[in-house]
Amino acid sequence: MIDLVNRPLVRLLMVGLPALGLQTTLFSELTPYGVVVQLLLCMSIGAGVAAGPEGGAFAGFVLGLMFDFVLTSPLGLCALIYGLAGFVGGFAFSPSLANPKWLNALTCAGLGAASVFVQPVVANWIGVEGWISTRLIKVMIVVASTNALLGFVVVPVMRWTLAVKRLQRLAPPAEVYM
DSSP, X not given: OHHHHTSHHHHHHHHHHHHHHHXXXXXXXXXXXXXXXXXXXXXXXXXXXXXXXXXXXXXXXHHHHHHHHHSSXXXXXXXXXXXXXXXXXXXXXXXXSOOOHHHHHHHHHHHHHHHHHHHHHHHHHTTOOSOOSTHHHHHHHHHHHHHHHHHHHHHHHHHHHTTOOHHHHHSOOGGGGO
């Protein structure tokens, strides 16, 4: 039973389902400046920062697909955007180095704003009209600031969720010794 709970997919579902519940209930009602806080997007980017590109893409795709099942947007749009955001978050940082917490939060903020910009562009590209407007700038600013605050909590949670061990994370890569 312990082996089942220690698998990253099971842990991701155990953390992602309550986060999806928070995203669709509490955060859809508490909207700073009329903008919904993007918790699952921040978790996807935090997974990339904590576990590298593969872990970020995996977590982003799973979390985005869970969010797609709830939304009325085209199926797979959030999975694509969140998976790419997780991959880029992991590509920006090496999981073998100890990053400062403020830099992790800054990455969550920057990639959150970029992802919120890319999502309507991709939606418009596949034929969904009306997502691109001047309000997008306000949405990017609010999502960036809330993701910066959430980044301090999300990165350690996603490190536990994806079972990234501390010694493995702090060990130098094998290429250093060759």
